Each structure stands twice: as structure tokens, then as C-alpha cells.
Amino acid sequence: MAWLDSLSPQTQFVFFTLLKIACVLGPLLTLVAYAVLAERKVSALIQDRVGPNRVNLPLIGSIPVLGPFLTKLGFWHPLVDGVKSFIKEDFTPAHVRKIYFWLAPAISLVPAFLVIAVIPFGSTLGAQKMVIADLNVGILYTFGIVSLGVYGIVLAGYAANSKFPFLGGIRASAQMISYEIAMGMSVIPVFLVVGDLNLGKIIEHQAQNGWNVLPIFGGGFSAQSLLLIPCGVISFLIFFISALAETNRLPFDMAESESELVSGYHTEYSSMKFGMFFIGEYANMFAGAAMMTTLFLGGWTLPFLGLDVAPADGEWWKGLLHIGIFMAKMLGFMFTFIWIRWMLPRFRYDQLMDLGWRRMIPLALANIILTAAVLALTNR
Amino acid sequence: MIVKRNELTWFERLYLPALIGGLKVTSRHFLNTLTTKTPVTQQYPEEPTKVLPGYRGAPYLVRDQDGATKCVSCQLCEFVCPPKAIRITPPGPTGKPADRTNAEKMPEEFEINMLRCIFCGLCQEVCPEEAIFLKSDFSLTGLARSEMIYDKEKLLALGGTHPGIQKWKHKLDEAKEQETFPVKV
């Protein structure tokens, strides 16, 4: 690595950042594809079905046990789905507003990837921190970007120039704006406890003082950590529900609601443009899962076996393990998302708004006060 | 009937009981399907569908036990067919005679357009000769529209023999009996 050391620090920084972007985007897109497969398989299992089990690749399929097993697992379906969405006809209906029609899929795709940039997905590997952009205002940035996500949907609804997408767009805008408030308020207790906006610092704090969702887990028993349990649980639940709403997942998939609005905001889309909405939705889910892992479940740390501190020099296996822990937590959340989708029916629109404005926002406000009171009482 | 709607208790309004119930049901199904491997899915092309009696599949012409065409070209089915899927060319005065006794004629050509057929079964219902039956075939495919028009040969081949009553057989016997004029006691 002599040539690397000969570079100036700035060039090194650029090099490593680009490398990290590549190393995050590639697996993320793969994960998105396989999340779709997981969605289909889990739904199949919940509904006593078999699920996708057809695609067979010529060479690998003829390996005795492995080939048929992978086929049964539906392992190659994401591949074929991807190819399919590229080679399908990309049809633009005559009545759409072209510029917005083209813009909307991109706008709904980009924010999800931008959010991933600030997530610390591991401790360190060598001298590199496992986060693309170590921002001091990590969460503010996230909320800023996440709120851009709604534009993709609203624009798609507007651009399609027909009633179902339009209704989907309207619903999405109202829903996402309301739930963003609840979401933003639900993380304020986390800031109060941690006292920092940097996501890396939040993880560090959780490694020392216990996970934010359950401060006695990892933080040991003290008056403060015991009193903070309800605060942590409430803010976690509100964040989780808002995340479902923000990512347009059932039971809050008002924008899509295929049984009412055909397919909601992407009714008029086909081929890869539809695929981009799809990828955007799942990437958003991953972003939400990663945020929850970071904010509430201690990110890449585990409070035992010394896994809660950044590895020392030469302990690269520990760095990899940290990435693995982060992935496991995130995938757990993904599974929960999927599970919930196949469990709960869709909320009615007024119930959704009622839950957002009259239940969750007041609860989140009360939780802020409660947390502040606990912190003040236990002297911090 | 008037269904009494009970007010929800505050606990129920928390949405939690419904949530927990849902979690229980879905996880039970998930684990059962994962472990005992009894999904309800029928893997169609590998596992053939069982066709139950009375199923109305594709209409085919049938032959009788002696291998003779049963259809007498009366064109009732052509007339009754709602989507006009059947087209019959009668033999005319100079056509080939019927290949069984006691039938005046048989169709020169008999075509069913399987793309038009709605499998209603009216042709089977109306046929005075029990010459056309809706069999159990349900997946008819072809590479061109012309392939989907089944002609007489094909219909007879697909229909096979129908070992049912031969309507005119005993009439023939009766007629023969009358010639010898047996005295029945």
C-alpha cells in the first residue's frame, strides 16, 4: 500500500470515500433486490403458499443438491426481475406531464440513498471509520433528506395527470408531512439523553450507557436507566410507527393502496421507471431500519464480549463482526416490516390522520417532557 | 338481523389486542409452513390438476362403439352456439354418405373455433345424437389463431369413442325384428 501512503490526505480521503460509496451502494442494491424476494417468500409462508421457486440458472442449476435448493429458495428471481424490468416496454402515456413524469422516479430514489450516507454501519476497518460522511448534524441531515422523499411521490401523482395517481399523491403528502412531525419529535428524547447529533457519538453513548430503547440493556441498573425505560420505549414505538408511515408500508400504504387506487402514485409507470419507485421504497425501508438500529438499538455494538468498543489496531475481524452485527439488526427490522405488512389491514385515511395528529404527536410531546424531567431529576 | 356493536374498551382501543392476535396468527402460519412443509399451493404443470366429473372443458366430437361418426350434421349445435364458435359444412346431396346405418348424413367439415368457444355446454345439451361432448381439456394452446380452429379430424381424434347408448341401434334391431315378425307371447 505504498502508493496509497504517497497520496496527499485529501486524495486519500476522496479515494476512501469513493471506495466506501461503492462498497455500500452495491450491497445495498443487492439487499434491496433480495428484500423483494424476502417479501414474496415471507408473504407466501404466512399465507401457507410456496412462493417464487421457478428460476433456474443453466450451470449452477445442475449442481446436484445446491442447484435445486437455490431454485426452490427463489434465489435467482431478483436477477430475473431486474432483467425483466429493464427489457419491458417503457411506456409513457400521452396525457402525462413529461418532465415531471421523468423526474419523479429519480427524486423518489435519491433521498433513500442519501440517508444511507450518514449511517455508521460499522466501527472501523484499519484507520477508516465505517461511515461515508461523518456529519456532526447527522440526524438533522437525515430528516432534511427524508422529507424530500415525499416530492417523488407527489410529483408522480401530479405528473401522471389521472385521478388515481393524483389521489395517491395527495394522500402521501398529507400522511408524510403529519408523520414527519411525530417522527422528529420522537427522536428529541434521544438527543436529550445523548446530547449530540452525530450518529457516531450516539452509538458511542449507547455503548457506555445502554441502548436508548432499553437503557438497562448494556448500561447496568441505575435510577436513571430504570426511569428512562418508558421514555425509550415510547420514543422507539413512535419512531417505528412513523417509519412505517414514512416508507409507505402497510398498514399505512395510503399512497399506493392497490385495492382502492389501482396502484396509487405509480399507476401510470412501467418498466424501469416503476422499478425505480420500487427500489426507492425498499431502499427507504433499509434507511429507516438503519436509522432505528443506530438511534435505538446501539448501532454496531453489542453490550457483551467486548463488542461495544471500536477495535484496536490489527483487529480487523472485529471490524467485520461489527458490520455483521449492524446488518443483523437492520435485517431484523426489515423482517419486522415485512411481517407487519402481511399481518395488518390498511388503516382508513381518517384513522391514519387521527392516529398521527391526535395520538402520536401529543404522546411524543409528553415523552419529551417526561424525558427532560427524568434527566433533571437524576441530575445530568 | 341486528348485530349488536359493543363499545370497545379502552384496552381494545389501544389496538394492542388486535396487534398481538395478528402476530400470533401470522407467526403460527409462518412457522407451520416453514417446518411441516404443507403449503396449499398446487404446483401446476408438475402436479396435474384433477378434473372433477361434470367439468366443462373443450367440446369434442365422439365416435360410437363401432367407430362411426355420431354427428348427423343437423346443425342444431351451430345454431345454438352463443358465440358462433361452430361452423358446419353439410355434405349436400352429392356428399359422402354417413359412415353408419340409419343416419342420413354426416358433416363434410365440422370446425370449432376454440378461441370463440365459451365452454357453455349448450352444444352438448342440444345435440340429439349425443355426438358432441365437453371433455376435460382445459389448457388449449397454439402458436397461431388458425391453429385454434379445430377441424373434424382433430375433434374426432380428441373426442375418442363414447361408449354410451347408440340411439339408433335398437331401432335397427326393431326394424329387423319387424321383418321377421316374431310373435311375442
Ligand code: SF4
Ligand atoms: S360449448 Fe358453447 S360456445 Fe362452445 S362450441 Fe359448444 S355451444 Fe358453442
Ligand code: SF4
Ligand atoms: S354435433 Fe349434434 S347437434 Fe351438432 S350437428 Fe352433429 S348431431 Fe347435430
